[in-house]
Amino acid sequence: MATRQTRTLARTMMAPAVILLFIWMIVPLVMTIWFSFQNYSLINPMMTGFAGWGNYAYVIGDPSFTQALVNTLLLVGGVLLITVIGGTFLALLLDQPIWGQGILRILVISPFFVMPPVAALIWKNGFMHPGYGMLGHLWKAFGLQPVDWFAQYPLFSVIVIVAWQWLPFATLILLTALQSLSEEQREAAEMDGAKAINRFRYIILPHMARAITIVILIQTIFLLGIFAEIRVTTGGGPGYASTNIAFLVFRTGILSNDIGAGSAGGVVAVIIANVVAIFLMRAVGKNLDA
Amino acid sequence: MARTASVQTKIGFTILAWAVALLLFSPILWTIVTAFKTEAEAIAAPPTFLPQTFTLENFADVQGRSDYIKHAWNSILVSVGSTLLGLVIAIPAAWSMAFAPTKRTKDILMWMLSTKMMPAVGVLIPIYLIFRDLRLLDTVHGLTLIMTLINLPIIIWMLYTYFKEIPVDILEAARMDGAELYDEIVHVLVPMAVPGIASTLLLNVILAWNEAFWTITLTSGRAGTLTAFISSFSSPQGLFLAKLSAASLLAIAPILLLGWFSQKQLVRGLTFGAVK
Structure with a gap:
């Protein structure tokens, strides 16, 4: 039983972490909201004063915002589609009795440990470069004109790179979930003569549903x-x-030094993330009770 | 009959699995072999797989051009420093949540998780301005502080899930024997939780090492980590594919090795204990 003394103690022990995170979360966020209603540019110091909804109107009204929003949705949606379907397939494959499972796992998980700028640069230069990239060589081998990926399909190219980085994550989580499905359950279904496709549809997929939800939510964040x-x-x-929303904020706020407009974009990004976060919190919260 | 069929299936699945795995690994494999080629060979058509003239020159060039060692040292300082600082703050917090929970413990845990959902761009501008005014831009300690705050929720969550698995009776027995709280944590809890703490340490070093938003936006020359180092290769200058590969290999090799040892912890840490 917790006495009053231990309860006080517990609070004291938690205090540093809570206070630090509280400051980290509240102070900059309040500042972002404050800036988003100000005329504030690092280039033009004459521009000051309350802006009202001006920055929001400026950011949201600009065609670049609509495009960034669409790009964000395409990027998130495209990567999720590739990683969840590919991850399910890979998890099922790695769960089969195969030779060299340990090494295979290491090969498959590796892209996740590659830092984002490295991943992007080795794809850009080693693979997608029309002159000396691997894909260029491959295209030429088939007598085709090499594709200049980043000039012709910039967003698609980014989606491919990001999907490559996150496919291992989805695979690893789904494989872990799959392996917790009891052998007995599977054998019983096999004995009953359930076809492979039905076993997948009625036993494996429902079992993996929660893990898939978690993969989708965490990746979205x-x-x-x-x-x-x-x-x-x-x-x-x-x-x-x-350009996605995150990059648009960087472009506006840091590269163009328009603090007011950049902050308004930041607030929009926070709102979008919060909508997703609410769903994630519910999924994880449910697990706390279980 | 059934046995041969199953061996055939096993062969089939093995071939398929290896093909897919090698395909996924090929960008890394390609980077490794290219790093040891000459620049001319790196862009030769048709391409060679293994280097015809094996050279270590690229590594020397990369060190000369961008000072790998300085950036690697910054990466080590920031990732290890932020994780250790995070552990010092998180261990007492996780202790109190796991062993002296109150009605609000769950809410606090969820709230901590929610700080992780805050998009970095939402706070980029104020942090940038605060750092500019406090002269923390492009400093290792400034970056370490940010990295600690980013990873603190994950550290607390991971420790919390590990601490929960330790029977509370043992801690209570120590308390009955008159152990002070400090002794209870440092001499009873921590030794029992060493595997969990080690996993937490490992995963968070990896996450901090690969963090590429704050490291790029808040540093330039002095405090640049390896993510900033590699970003300096984003605009090509002449022949540079072999050098880029060497630089990439240098940047990812340490963490790739660490990562291979931490697959299991990765699942628990990144799903906040929701999948074990």
């Missing part, structure tokens, strides 16, 4: 903030073709 991959490959271009 990270994918909304994709930054380095864009920064080192396309720089958001050509034009705004591969």
Whole structure:
């Protein structure tokens, strides 16, 4: 039983962590909201004063915002589609009795440990470069004209790179979930003569549903903030073709020094992330009771 | 009959699995072999697989051009420093949540998790301005502080899930024997939780090492970590594919090795204990 003394003690022990995170969360956020209603540019110090909804109107009204929003959705949706379907397939494959399972796991998980700028640059130069990239060589081997991926399909190229980085994560989580499905359950279904497709549909998939939900939610949180991959490959271009919301805020606030407008974009990013977060919190919260 | 069929299936699945795995690994494999080629060979058409003239020149060039060692040292300082600092703050917090929970413990845990959902761009501008005014831009300690705050929720969550598995009776027995709280934590809890703490340490070093938003936006030359180091290769200058590969290999090799040892912890840490 917790006495009053231990309860006080417990609070004291928790205090540093709670206070630090509280400051970290509240102070900058309040500042961002404050800046978003100000005329504030580092280039033009004459521009000051309350802006009302001006920055929001400016950011949201600009065509680049709509494009960045669409790009964000395509980026998140595209990567989720590839990683969840690919991850399920890979998890099922690695769960089969095969030779060299340990090494295979290491090979498959490796891309996740590659830091984002490295991943982006080795894809950009080693693979997608029309002159000396592997894909260029491959295209030429089939007598085709090599594709200049980042010029012609900038967003698609970024999606491929990010999906490559996150496929191992989805695979690893789904494989872990799959392996917790009891052998007895599976054998029983096999004995009953259930076809492989039905076993997958009625036993394996429902068992993995929760893990898939978690993969989708956690990846979404990270994918909304994709930054380095864009920064080192396309720089958001050509034009705004591969700019997502995160990169738009960086472009407006830091590169163009428009603190007010950049902050308004930041607030929009926070709102989008919060909508996703609510769902994630519910999924994880449920697990706390279980 | 059934046995041969199963061996055939096993062969089939093995071939398929190896093909897919090698395909996924190929960008890394390609980077490794290219790092040891000459620049001319790196862009030769048709490409060679293994280096025809094996050279270590690229590594020397990369060190000369961008000072790998300085950036690697910064990466080590920031990732290890932020993780250790995080552990010092997190261990007492996780202790109190796991062994002296109150009605609000669950809410606090969820709230900590929610700080992780905050998109970095939402606070980039104020942090950038605060750092500019406090002269923390492009400093190792400034970056370490940010990295500690980013990973603190994950550290607390991971420790909490590990501490929960330790029977509370043992801690209570120590308390009955008159152990002070400090002794209870340092001499009873921590030794029992060493595997969990080690896993937490490992995963968070990896996460901090690969963090590429704050490291790129808040540093330039002095405090740049390896993510900033590699980003300096984003605009090609002449022949540079072999050098880029060497630089990439240098940046990912340490963490790739650490990562291979921490697959299991990765699952628990990144799903906040939701999948074990």
